[in-house]
Structures are given as structure tokens and as C-alpha cells.
Amino acid sequence: MDLETYKKQFTEDDAVGWDCIDEKLADIYGEQEPGHYAAELPYELGGEDPLNGVSFYTSAKQQPHFHFVTYGFSELYYDENSAGSEYSKFGFELTFRLKLESEEDDEIGWVYNMLQNIARYVFQTGKWFEPFHFLPAGAPIKMDSDSEITALAFVSDPELGKIDTPHGEVAFLQIVGLTTAEFQELKKNPTTTEVEKLIDKLQQNNKLLITDLERK
Numbered sequence: 768m769d770l771e772t773y774k775k776q777f778t779e780d781d782a783v784g785w786d787c788i789d790e791k792l793a794d795i796y797g798e799q800e801p802g803h804y805a806a807e808l809p810y811e812l813g814g815e816d817p818l819n820g821v822s823f824y825t826s827a828k829q830q831p832h833f834h835f836v837t838y839g840f841s842e843l844y845y846d847e848n849s850a851g852s853e854y855s856k857f858g859f860e861l862t863f864r865l866k867l868e869s870e871e872d873d874e875i876g877w878v879y880n881m882l883q884n885i886a887r888y889v890f891q892t893g894k895w896f897e898p899f900h901f902l903p904a905g906a907p908i909k910m911d912s913d914s915e916i917t918a919l920a921f922v923s924d925p926e927l928g929k930i931d932t933p934h935g936e937v938a939f940l941q942i943v944g945l946t947t948a949e950f951q952e953l954k955k956n957p958t959t960t961e962v963e964k965l966i967d968k969l970q971q972n973n974k975l976l977i978t979d980l981e982r983k
Contacts, residue, residue: 773850784843784855784880785819785886787932791939792836795926796824801836804879810839810890815851817886818845821879831867832977833875835883836927840889842934852935857895858940861885864977885942896921896940899959899966903950907980918950919943922966925975929969933974939968943969944978 768776770929777783792801801822808814818839826834841855841934853920861882865875881904889895907914920943923929927939943966945953970976 768851770850773933777845779845781845782843783845784934785931789928799824813981817890821882827976827983833865833982835878841937849934854899855934855937859940862939862941866977866979898923899962901962904905905911909980915946915983916944916980917947918945920945920962944975962979
């Protein structure tokens with residue numbers, strides 16, 4: 768999209784990129800109203816949380832789970848300098864699917880903190896993630912738990928994939944929890960090929976790559 772078309776179609780009041788993300792999620796979740804965590808103070812005003820927010824939906828596909836989606840790695844608001852770019856800011860947003868333990872399962876604030884921690888790394892280093900990257904968490908991804916899920920891999924979200932926005936491409940990268948043993952194996956040959964093999968193996972019984980903190 769060229770700048771003149773952009774200026775005719777949008778105004779400074781439009782959340783251009785945010786709306787594109789919401790439209791894609793509406794294709795999956797229809798009228799479902801998501802839960803939402805919002806940063807208390809915007810990062811650009813001195814806040815500590817780079818992400819503007821994280822929404823989460825409940826899904827019954829495959830097995831009941833939460834589906835988290837970030838807002839902030841891509842350009843969310845009206846920005847003439849971003850119009851027609853190849854990639855929107857970092858070019859991705861993160862997603863995460865977490866097995867729903869019970870209908871009263873509300874202990875999920877830790878996911879917001881995990882996603883913000885990842886965002887701090889990206890914003891501070893300028894390094895981004897692509898499919899089949901992986902990294903250690905250094906401890907269970909849910910703090911104060913005895914989960915064996917202590918590392919993360921990144922894959923294309925099986926449902927959301929990529930979207931084209933007026934600011935450029937946004938890929939939805941899904942975080943997949945890995946066990947300590949899986950991470951130790953990947954360290955022996957840390958290539959995207961090996962990560963892809965592991966993901967293919969996990970998907971045989973878990974097509975949506977839902978993270979189960981109890982997985983051994």
C-alpha cells in the first residue's frame with residue numbers, strides 16, 4: 768500500500784495493525800470476547816512492559832486450552848513511516864496455547880509475564896524469532912512449579928499463520944514448551960532442522976502444539 772492510499776484509508780485515530788490482528792482472530796473465534804491483559808504504563812512513556820497487551824481466548828479444538836496472542840511486536844497504530852513496509856516492525860506476534868486444567872483455571876497471569884520477558888529481550892537486543900528457533904527458560908516456564916517444561920521453541924501458529932497488513936507482513940509465531948530432556952538433546956545439534964524434527968514428532972499426537980505443563 769502506497770502512502771497516499773494509506774492516508775486516504777486511515778486516520779491517526781485508527782489502530783491499523785491492531786485491527787488487522789483482531790480481524791484474523793475473528794475468523795477463528797467469531798464473536799468470542801477474549802480476556803485481555805494490558806500494560807499499566809506504555810513502554811514509550813517509560814513503562815517496563817514492551818507489549819501493549821496480550822489477549823487470550825478459550826478453544827475446545829483438540830482439547831480445551833487457552834490461546835494467547837500478543838500485541839506489540841508489530842506496528843499497531845497509525846504510522847505513515849510504516850505504510851507499505853515489507854514487515855510490520857519486528858514482523859511477528861507471539862501466540863501460546865496452554866492446556867486448560869479446569870473450568871476455574873485462572874492461574875494464567877504468569878503467561879503474560881513470560882511473554883513480556885521475551886518482549887524485553889527482543890526490544891533490548893533488536894533480535895527477533897523465526898520458526899524453529901528455540902531457547903532455554905532456565906527454570907520451569909511457570910515459576911514456583913515443578914514442571915519439566917523449561918525451554919521454548921517457536922513455530923508458525925497452526926491456525927493463524929501470517930497476515931498482510933498496511934504496515935507489512937505479520938507472522939504469528941507460536942511458543943511451544945519443551946522439556947529439559949528435549950532441550951538437552953537439541954543442544955547437542957542446535958539446528959533448525961533438529962528443532963523441526965522434534966516439532967514434527969510432537970505434532971503426531973498434538974497437532975495444535977498445546978503446551979501441557981505436566982508433560983514429562
